[in-house]
Amino acid sequence: MENVHAKPTTALWLMISVVLVALNLRPSMAAVGPLLSSIRGEVPLSFSAASLLTMLPVMAMGLAMFFGIGLGKRFGEHRSIVLALVLIGFATLSRLFLDSAAELILSAIAAGVGIALIQALLPALIKSRFSDNVSLFMGLYVTAIMGGAALAASFSPFIQVQTGSWRIGLAIWAVLAVVALLFWSAQRAAFPPLPQTGADAQASFFGNRRAWLLAIFFGLGTASYTCVLAWLAPYYVEQGWSAQNAGLLLGFLTAMEVVSGLLTPAIANRRQDKRSVVAVLLVLIIAGFCGLILSPQHLTLLWPCLLGLGIGGLFPMSLILSLDHLDNPRRAGGLTAFVQGIGYLIAGISPLIAGVIRDQLGSFEWAWWSLTAVVVVMLLMVLRFDPRHYARHIR
Template sequence: MENVRSSSRPALWLMLGIMFIALNLRPSMAAVGPLLTAIRGDIPLSFTLASLLTMLPVMAMGLAMFVGLGVSQRLGEQRTVVLSLLIIGLATVSRLFVDSAAELILSAVLAGIGIALIQALMPVLIKSRFSDNAALCMGLYVTSIMGGAALAASFAPLLMTRTGSWRLGLAGWALLTVPALLFWCAQRAGMPTQPARSSSNRSFFRNPRAWLLAIFFGLGTASYTCVLAWLAPYYVETGWSEQDAGLLLGFLTAMEVLSGLLTPALASRSRDRRWVLGVLLVLIMAGFCGLILSPHHLSLLWPCLLGLGIGGLFPMSLIVSLDHLDDPRRAGSLTAFVQGIGYLIAGLSPLVAGMIRDQFAGFDWAWWTLTAVMALMLLMVWRFNPLHYSRHFD
């Protein structure tokens, strides 16, 4: 019994370390939307240009995914995480000194690179260290990502109000990297080292199933990035204060956290994830329709539906990718490919929505477009039959 406890303790500390790290992976983006009105009052930004603050880091995440596993194999898991957290922290704290749109966008891109290096590594680490509970641990990891977004969206306006500076409202989230670094460095000595193996995601470029998974992940993440970028400005335009709009976005991300915890646990009862994915997509469609048709009535219901749908869809898209391969390294390479292509797709959604806003003076057509995208994804879901996974990879 004592041996079981001692062997499980390092795994518990590792999972807690992963969760602390994951809290740092969204505040640099999530804090922007609620503060956008204040930022635009100080730095000239059109909605199209402002969309780059979300689009470019997401695109950087996509591109960096293709080198992330290679970096971790050269530096090792420990050093890669430390380097990535330092990049995120420095990029975030640099916003104290930005005076132009270009500097603000550069800080967002640097943060995106640091985020990508961690997100390329984590599925491999989770699949290899928690093979018996990979779905649940992936859910905890993704939930922590969304928890960081919830904190930033909810409290960035309050931080700005208390300090009188939107720059502090953006830069203060660099403090989250401190406990993550301390926790990671303190517990890493007890982690077993994994043998390095060559791993490449190039082999997936000619695989139709890998592309289907990547497109599915990208379209689903497009709804997340678009809501993250534009939900708060959408409500500010309708008369809400920045703080109330930020709290609404925080409520949505809290629903994402709840769904990210519950959905993988429920889905783990069966290897067939299609019914879960279908329900999540219907929830997202209902949320977007509510935003368009009745934004001021039942105003908490629509973000609730969106949060429950998006919060479950993000981890489930990665879990379905991991399900396709049993070998942790190959599964990790597949998820790196899926995220790399997927984030390049998802990064376009804030830009397209910003262009739609500038063209039509409103976000309704952006929400309608995302509703149609979710309907298309419903058709894609039924191709994820686990009985046929082995056919798609040699």
């Protein structure tokens, strides 16, 4: 892969295109939570079944990660991402015509596969084309992902109110895929044919203990993200809030994720040992969950703010920790694809567990307590990520 440092304009347009592509990676999931009460009014869905709308695309993202890198090697990064955007666009648009829970879930899985293909390829692309500022550009990329979630969570209820249709509230985000396609298609010149490499970039990581530790760490952190995305709005609707206000609260949380996703990697970019930065993020998440459980109706903006700042910084930092382990962009890309593949399979189960807890115990509070315990475990795991020993763990 060639680096685009020599051509600032090419680098700028490529980064704008990466941001527009990344905006498509969450709306298909983030739009569901705020509209869930309306969807359940027309489509028979228990909370456990509704959790499949977040769980199955995340699981599909995990599984598709493993063939995403292979597809990129076979068809080239540019063509693979075009294919993925088309898939996300069609899956999102199809929601205009859905009448059953099965069709809704199928559209979510199709979008999840498209999302995974993009997420498998873009970290390696960023490491190769922006190698001097990987943390900074990973921050931009991840911030755009969370920006897409913020847009969908905040505006889907508003669109539903204006149009009188939750289907339009879900399907309108196909517009983002069209815009991204136009910009991405113009970047073909930035993608020379890739050199063929013999070894599978991911195969060697299945037997590596450090790769598994990174994957479990990413998975547990993403479990907090997927649960909050799926259940924060329904939790506040049960507290007596309107769907629109609950959606705006989720939008506020995802806006805080955007802020943290931009600032945290920029701060971490200056230091080789990033453990203290990650530990602070985990403490913010613990404080946010405790507030959500103990005082949901007081200091209402503080708890989503703490959660958003913590989760928003943790997502890029988990990927940056993986990228830091290896200098070779293709190997580093293989490691991040492995980490995300296993991680999303772990994270995908969490909304289902939370939905089952809600169905059985009649409240989301025990789900929030469980996630708090998980984040405490992650604090202990962070101690293991000493950069002086990276070479020893992954050669």
